[in-house]
Amino acid sequence: MAEVQAAASVExxxxxxxxxxVKEVCEDCNxxxxxxxxxxxxxxPMDRDPIEAPNVTQNKEGVYQCKKHGSAGCNQCFGWKKQITRARTAAKKAGRK
Ligand SMILES: [Zn+2]
Ligand SMILES: [Zn+2]
Known part of the structure; x- marks a missing residue:
């Protein structure tokens, strides 16, 4: 049996x-x-639409940062909580759980 490779992820x-x-849910990467x-x-956890990352670049240290502002902790581009909350609300309205 082929060994299943652990999905490489970035934070x-x-x-x-x-x-x-740089996708939250990726079929290609499983x-x-x-x-x-x-x-x-x-x-x-619930069945919600995935959040989407904006365009990112990696700096010399390999840290991802937003292309727009060049910031790794950019709350404008990386406002995940807001995105997740919105996706969850939409999923609940659609009757998903
Ligand atoms: Zn992928
Ligand atoms: Zn930004």
Whole structure:
């Protein structure tokens, strides 16, 4: 049996994304960071739409930062809690759980 490779993930301003595409849920990487991200922000995991990362670049140390402001902790571009809250509200309205 082929060994399943652990999905390589990156952390951007405390949220997890797949490292290859910077997506919270990625079929190509077999990666789903929703559970971890929801838990981090104090929520129970649910079937919500993934949050989306803006354009990012990596600095010399390999730290991801937003392209727009060049900041690794940019709350404007990396406002995950707001995005997660919105996605959860939308999912609840759509009757998902
Ligand atoms: Zn990916
Ligand atoms: Zn920014």
């Amino acid at each position: 951007i301003n405390d949220a997890m994304f797949c490292s290859a595409h 990666f789903d960071g929703r559970e971890e991200n929801d838990a981090f922000f104090g929520y129970d």
